[in-house]
Amino acid sequence: MSPSPSLSRIPFGAGGDDREVHDDTSSSRSDLGAGGGTAMRLVVPLQGVVQGRGGLVLGSVIPCALFYFFQLYLRRKKPSSSPPTSPSPSSGDLPSLSVIPRTTSRSFFSPRSGSLPAPVSSHTAAANKSDACRLSAGHRRFVDDPYHPTSNPDGVIQLGLGNNQLSLDLVRDWLERNVNASLLKGRNEDMGLGGRETYLQYDGLMDLKIAVADFMGQVLQGSVSFSPSQMVLTAGAASAIETLCFCLADPGHAILVPSPYDSEARAHIYWLDPLNINIRDDIKNVITNVFKGLAKERRTNFKKLKVTKLIPMYHGKEIGKNIHLIFDELLVGSVHEENNTCMNIAKILDAEDFDKSRVHMIYRLSEDISLPHIHVGVIYSLNDSILASAAKFTRFSSISVLSQRVLVTMLSDKRFISEFLHLSRARLINMHRLFARGFKGLNIDCVNGDGGFRCWVDLSKFLRSYSEKGELEMWEKLLDSAKVNTTPGSSCRCIEPGWFRLCFAALSENDIDVVMGRIRRAIDEGHKI
Amino acid sequence: MSPSPSLSRIPFGAGGDDREVHDDTSSSRSDLGAGGGTAMRLVVPLQGVVQGRGGLVLGSVIPCALFYFFQLYLRRKKPSSSPPTSPSPSSGDLPSLSVIPRTTSRSFFSPRSGSLPAPVSSHTAAANKSDACRLSAGHRRFVDDPYHPTSNPDGVIQLGLGNNQLSLDLVRDWLERNVNASLLKGRNEDMGLGGRETYLQYDGLMDLKIAVADFMGQVLQGSVSFSPSQMVLTAGAASAIETLCFCLADPGHAILVPSPYDSEARAHIYWLDPLNINIRDDIKNVITNVFKGLAKERRTNFKKLKVTKLIPMYHGKEIGKNIHLIFDELLVGSVHEENNTCMNIAKILDAEDFDKSRVHMIYRLSEDISLPHIHVGVIYSLNDSILASAAKFTRFSSISVLSQRVLVTMLSDKRFISEFLHLSRARLINMHRLFARGFKGLNIDCVNGDGGFRCWVDLSKFLRSYSEKGELEMWEKLLDSAKVNTTPGSSCRCIEPGWFRLCFAALSENDIDVVMGRIRRAIDEGHKI
Structure with a gap:
């Protein structure tokens, strides 16, 4: 192991596909070795095609390595409209499955699990397979x-x-003092609850966008300023990631994610079937190799890249014109050490010679203000086309006007913030x-x-x-x-x-x-x- | 025209595909005639394949009738992973396009629309084509x-x-009196804002589900009781519809929607590429013919049906085992006349001999309590498999805990309700x-x-x-x-x-x-x- 100085001590690398993490990672890991290096560490044992949510069709019905070759066969045949119905789990083959109790938040309230008389979609089959979390x-x-x-x-x-x-106590105190005022003394007679302002505007109130842009600038200590008009607000960061990827990627495209990453973020992009890359590797090499690998697998349509903030910024200039960068600045306001990597987005936005229409950012506002369950995510992009379509798709994930009103008031309270x-x-x-x-x-x-x-x-x-x-x-x-x-x-x-x-x-x-x-x-x- | 008694005076029927409503509906209408009847009125001039959101790949990039045959050609070739990049609109051919200003909520704030240097997904292209709303x-x-x-x-x-x-005044008054209490005097020290209760439970607090189940029973005047454990809560009814359809349908499946329907509902299912059926027709005939029609088009995989509450209940027993029924009880609490059709869900749920795992319901709670912008939708289903997967997908559309707390208190205030x-x-x-x-x-x-x-x-x-x-x-x-x-x-x-x-x-x-x-x-x- 030869750790790079800035990233030393963080356990890097790409494990096996998450879905089979209990089953066959030992085999995928043995392909890799445990150390890092500068060579590419792309691990794509089970990646399916990226089809937006439809990626589940192929990508998620396969619970273990036994189906690896089956999927290869299927992929050769092209994504079919009728995926194999989910095979019954053969727990005998999976020694560590018994370790993980197969419970979900859902079954907590609804423990029945009878046979299924009516057919369900492959998404449902896949989602219900992935319980062993x-x-x-x-x-x-x-x-x-x-x-x-x-x-x-x-x-x-x-x-x-x-x-x-x-x-939490700070937020709680503020809410105690201000929640009534933020909701009831809005500038509209109707509190914005039934008003024209919010209607058909699923991507967030302009007031909130302005407040969020201010706040983001404040969080980044003035190193970059954000424009409210380049912003789409969604009900949570998970939705922001998913919406943005949906706007960027088509079936056949790939989304690359450096590992290790937040296991929650994993769940967010889980449905998108991301490719896994080792962040210690040289990103240019990775991309070259990914292109080669995808071309081999007839995935010639690759043009998307999702990278998080740990990718050194200068790489952005080197990678191909067809590649989008998504900066996942989830918790930039909560960084408590000198960690300049968080400023990548600022550097990219400041760079004169970079094609900014390929740079996008996700921000998890609600985490940074200790209100995670208020579910507010931000898509920030300089690509108007992406913004416009993302705004439309927020119809499926819009923020409660109550939350919006409270946030407008809270973020505008400069002294409190x-x-x-x-x-x-x-x-x-x-x-x-x-x-x-x-x-x-x-x-x-x-x-x-x-x-x-x-x-x-x-x-x-x-x-x-x-x-x-x-x-x-x-x-x-x-x-x-x-x-x-x-x-x-x-x-x-x-x-x-x-x-x-x-x-x-x-x-x-x-x-x-x-x-x-x-x-x-x-x-x-x-x-x- | 021979209107059926219960449905008389409502303008029935299926228009052309909505995407070309300004362009070529006159031609699709001329195929149909204007009257109703008992024969099938299935109009599928431009329907694409249903691919969840992926349906857009084929279904929405085509802005006008010029591309009709192009799409037919494409469909014969099977859904391709690389759809045609969006053609430039040929406004000269489209006389009525000029009628509709091509504005969106997005461009309101971000009027720039330069050329696109980086490629975007077909979803983005499609969404940005559909501005003429x-x-x-x-x-x-x-x-x-x-x-x-x-x-x-x-x-x-x-x-x-x-x-x-x-x-609105009633709701406003209630909020003024109770919003602080509902948020701050919850049973949890931390107001449920950061607490364990809400974490990883994206499909709604159990407290809220209990309150919603009670409310729904009250709205239906006790004719049916709802179980909180059969419920998934989403950030709005649009998301409820989309999530449910995603859990039910795979690429190649069809979703049938009786017309006329809410133009907003249309937008909700727009991305799912619904088939349009005439609600005056005999549903059994329609389905038979749809099966025939789909078989002809090699869409043999058809197994989904979305029907709204206007479909007479008894049809539920007659249609095939592979067909799901979605009751779209959006506004059942706001019905102001004797309209027994709204009770369909109750009748279905009471019927002994009906396969209840194929019955699902969407309810737009927030509309019924005059808080539309609080965005709370309900999926109610007796199919545990569908419920479990829908609960997982609410990760992309979860309700703000602020809204949930307020709603729990409001719905539990029996006297107010x-x-x-x-x-x-x-x-x-x-x-x-x-x-x-x-x-x-x-x-x-x-x-x-x-x-x-x-x-x-x-x-x-x-x-x-x-x-x-x-x-x-x-x-x-x-x-x-x-x-x-x-x-x-x-x-x-x-x-x-x-x-x-x-x-x-x-x-x-x-x-x-x-x-x-x-x-x-x-x-x-x-x-x-």
Whole structure:
């Protein structure tokens, strides 16, 4: 391993396709080796065609590697309009499937699962196949038995999410003082609830766009200014990503995503069947090779690239004219260290000689203001054609006018926002320091992730086997005996086993000692085995 | 014409494909004749393949009839992954295109439209082609110059929307009293804003589902009870329709929609490329013929049917096992006359011998409680598989937790809801009576539409030519000289020219005389021509 200086210690690489992460990643990983390098690390064992949501048709009905060759055969035959009906899961072949309880948020309320008398679409079959999600399983355990320092000290501690609760009190206080005013003292008699202003304008109120553009500029500390008219607002960042990709990509196009990435982001683009690239690789090489690889597979139509902010900016100029760049600036306002990579979008936007109609940005506003469940995402683009169509598609994902009114008032409250950003960053920095210090005490490496809420810890030396199987065993042990839910690196397509992603922003300071104590005990137990 | 008793006076039938409604509908109409009958009236001049959103690939890039044969050719060749790039509009061939200003909500803020240096997807090309929407054009005129009885008595009166503003005051008052409490005095310390309850649960809070199920039962006056666990909540009814269709349909499947239907609903399913059927026809015949027709076109995979509530319930038992029924009960709580067709879902759900896993319902909650812009739609289904996958897809369309909290409190306020439903219905009935009386004074037929906010008027005797062209001229005249924006029947795929749909629930009582005066003058002017 020869880590590059700026990206050192972050576990890079592309794991197997996520859908078969419990099944056959050992084989896809063995193709790769575990180290990074400068050669391309493109792993496309099961990628299907990108068909917008339709990508599921081929891409998601196949639960394990057994169907790899079947899919190859199908793809040769061209995307057919009648995909194979979902095969029954052959759990005997999949040793680690039993590790993951097959639960979903849905089945929580509706546990019945009888036979299906009526045919459903392949999307439904695919979605219902993908239940074995660690994210859900661990979260379920937490919901059923949540840790509380006094009332439930033996409960599950949730470090597997990605939300910042450190500054909820600020938001709560503001809402308490202002929510009535923001809704009821709007400039319209009817509070904008039934008015002409909001009608047929699914992509967000102009007032909100102006406020968001201001806020984004403030978050980036004035290094770039954003225009409200280049903005489309959607009900959440997941929708922003999906809408933008839908506007950019056609069936047969590819979307490349550097790994490791947010396992939630993964779920967002899951339906789009992204290709996985190793962010340590030279992006120009990657693209050349992707073109070659796709041409081999008769996917000559490749023209899309989704990259996140970790791709060095200068690459943007080098890559082909047909390639779009999507900057996934989800949490730029919550970055708590000197991390200039977040400024890529600013640099790109400032560059004179770059074709700006190929640059797009996603911003998860609601996360940065500690209101994740208000679900507001931003598509920012300098391509008017993309903007215009994205605005139309927001018909399927428009933001509640209540949220919009509240946000307009909140973001326009400059004093509050400035104070909030200041305090929120200070709290994140503090928690991150305490968290890192705790792991240092355990002699465990803890490195900063790309978001401000999380870090990565390297537990590889405690694995029984240096493999994804070993990693999943560790994940299970942490959940079962230590009662700490984490995100195993494999679910973020990290190729080095043993990395776990932890969110420290949903804890309080006092919880850190509890977490460290539990992890220490779990590791000690492990040593006894 | 031999109108059936229960459906008399509603202008039935299938117009041409909406995308070419300005261009070649006269030709598609001439194929049909104007009358109803019992024979099949399936009009599929330009329907593409249904590919979820991917249907746009073929279905929407074709702006006018010139491309009809081109598409036929393409379809024979099978849906290709590289659709033709959008041709430049040849406006010379399209006489009525100039009638419709090509504006969109988007271009309102971002008027630039340079050449596109980077390739975009076919969805984008299609969406940007479909700008010539009467809905937008008329609404723009209204937004720019809105009527007000005192401050702008010569402004545009908007009768083209579908929102009920008659009871906004009730909702406003309630919010003023309760919004703080509903948000801040929730049972959770953190207002549910950052809490575990909402995380990963994109399909709506259980509290809200319980409240919605109660409300729906109340709206249907106890004739049927709904289970919260059979419910998925989405950010708006458009998304509910789209999500449900995505879960039900695969590429190659068809979605049948009886016409005339809500031009907004049309936009919702526009991307799904619905087939159009005449609701006056015998549904069993229609389906038989559709199967035949599709078999001819090698669309043998047909298994989906979307029908709205106007399809008599008993047909449900007769149609094939492979067909799903979607009941589009958008405004059931706002129906102001004895209209038993709305109870279809209740009858179906009560029927012992009907396969309930093929019955689904869409409900536009936010419209029924006068909060359209809060964007809450409901998918109700007895098919657990569909529900489970729909719940997952709500990741792309989840409701703001602010809206959810407010709605939980509002819907649980039984006294308010009961009073609201009573008053709202009384006001709708009153406005409808006054409106109908006004048209009676003009000697114009005015019949009730299927929603509670609108009616249909027959202006065919005033058309210069009994054709869609004549209808559009009339629409333009009403907008230009009378300054009244309406919805021409053709945009709802009504086959009889001269019908216009008017929404009376955004007016006040005093405005009715103004509307009638303006329409009378426009008609009188027309007689002089």
